[in-house]
Amino acid sequence: MAPTVYGPRMELRDILRRRRMHRAFLPDPIPREQIERIAGVIRRAPSGGFSQGGSIVVVTDDDVKRELIERFEMTGTYADDAPVLMVISANEALYHARYNEADKLAVTGGVEVTWPVPYWFVDAGALMTLVLLVTIDEGLAGAFIGHPDQKRICDEVLGLPEDVVPIGLAFIGMPGTAPEIGSRLKSRQRPAEDLIHWQRW
Ligand SMILES: Cc1cc2nc3c(=O)[nH]c(=O)nc-3n(C[C@H](O)[C@H](O)[C@H](O)COP(=O)(O)O)c2cc1C
Numbered sequence: 601m602a603p604t605v606y607g608p609r610m611e612l613r614d615i616l617r618r619r620r621m622h623r624a625f626l627p628d629p630i631p632r633e634q635i636e637r638i639a640g641v642i643r644r645a646p647s648g649g650f651s652q653g654g655s656i657v658v659v660t661d662d663d664v665k666r667e668l669i670e671r672f673e674m675t676g677t678y679a680d681d682a683p684v685l686m687v688i689s690a691n692e693a694l695y696h697a698r699y700n701e702a703d704k705l706a707v708t709g710g711v712e713v714t715w716p717v718p719y720w721f722v723d724a725g726a727l728m729t730l731v732l733l734v735t736i737d738e739g740l741a742g743a744f745i746g747h748p749d750q751k752r753i754c755d756e757v758l759g760l761p762e763d764v765v766p767i768g769l770a771f772i773g774m775p776g777t778a779p780e781i782g783s784r785l786k787s788r789q790r791p792a793e794d795l796i797h798w799q800r801w
Contacts, residue, residue: 609737610736610737612733615733615736615737616733618736619733619736621743621744622741622742622743622775622778623677623678623778624678624681624741624775624776624777625678625681625682625683625741625773625774625775625776626681626773626774626775626776627681627683629660629683630683630684630740630772630774634738634740635658635660635684635772637734637738638684638731638734638738638740638772639656639658639686641730641731641734642654642655642656642727642730644730645723645726645727645730646726647719647723648695648698648715648719648720648723649698649699649704650698651694651695651697651698651699651719651720651723653690653691653692653693653694653695653720653723654688654689654690654691654723654724654727655688655691655764656686656687656688656689656731657686657687657689657754657760658685658686659684659685659686659687659758660683660684660685664757664758665682665685667757668685668754668757668758668769669685671747671749671753671756671757672745672747672750672753673747674745678743678771678776678778679745681773681776682743682771682773683772683773683774684771684772684773685769685770685772686731686769686772687754687758687760687766687768687769687770688724688727688767688768688769688770689724689754689760689765689766689767690718690720690721690723690764690765691720691763691764691765692718692720692763693763694763695715695719696712699712699713700712720765721767725767728768728770731770731772732744735770735772740772740773740774740775741772741773741774741775741776742770742771742772743770743771744768744769744770745769745771746768746769747768747769750766750768750769751765
C-alpha cells in the first residue's frame with residue numbers, strides 16, 4: 601500500500617481523523633523550520649497555574665538517536681528510520697515553585713495546594729498530544745512510546761536534570777507505509793457510550 605500523503609495545513613477535523621500512532625517512517629531529513637514549528641507548539645500548551653513544566657529534547661544527531669533507540673530497545677524497528685526524536689518531559693518542581701508564589705498562596709491561605717492528580721504529568725500528556733497533532737498538520741507522521749527505564753536512559757544519554765522526568769519518546773518523520781489500523785484495533789475499540797456519559801455517570 602502506498603504511504604499516505606498528508607497535505608499540510610489541514611482542518612483540525614482532518615488532523616483528528618488522521619491521528620494515530622504511525623509506525624513507519626521514511627528516513628528523509630526534516631527541515632529545521634518544520635522541526636522548530638512542531639517543538640514550538642510547547643508555547644501553546646496549557647499548564648496548571650501556567651507552571652510551564654513541560655519540556656522537549658529534540659534529537660536529530662544520528663549517533664544520539666541510535667543510542668536512544670537502542671536503549672529504548674527499539675533497534676531494528678520503524679524507530680531506526682525516524683529522522684527526528686523528541687523526548688517529552690515533566691518537571692514537578694516547577695509546579696511546587698509556582699504554587700508557592702504569593703498570588704497562589706493568597707488563594708489557599710498560605711499553604712501549597714495539593715492536586716488530586718499529578719498535574720505535571722497531565723500537562724506533559726497534553727503537550728505530547730499537541731506535538732502529535734502539529735506533526736500531522738506539518739504533513740508528517742508521528743508515534744509515541746514509553747520505556748519502563750526511560751528516566752535513567754534519558755539521564756544517561758541526554759543529560760536530563762534530576763527534576764526532569766520523561767513521559768516518553770516521540771518519533772517524527774515523513775510517513776512510510778504502515779498497516780492502516782496500527783494498534784487501534786477496531787475489535788478492541790470501546791463503544792462511545794462506555795466512554796462518554798451525559799449529565800451523570
Ligand atoms: C502514554 C502512551 C504510551 C504509549 N506507549 C507505547 C509504547 O510503548 N509502544 C507502542 O507501540 N505504542 C505506545 N503507545 C501507543 C498506543 O498503543 C496507541 O496510542 C493506542 O493503541 C491507540 O492507537 P492510535 O494512537 O494509533 O490511535 C502509547 C500511547 C500513549 C498515549
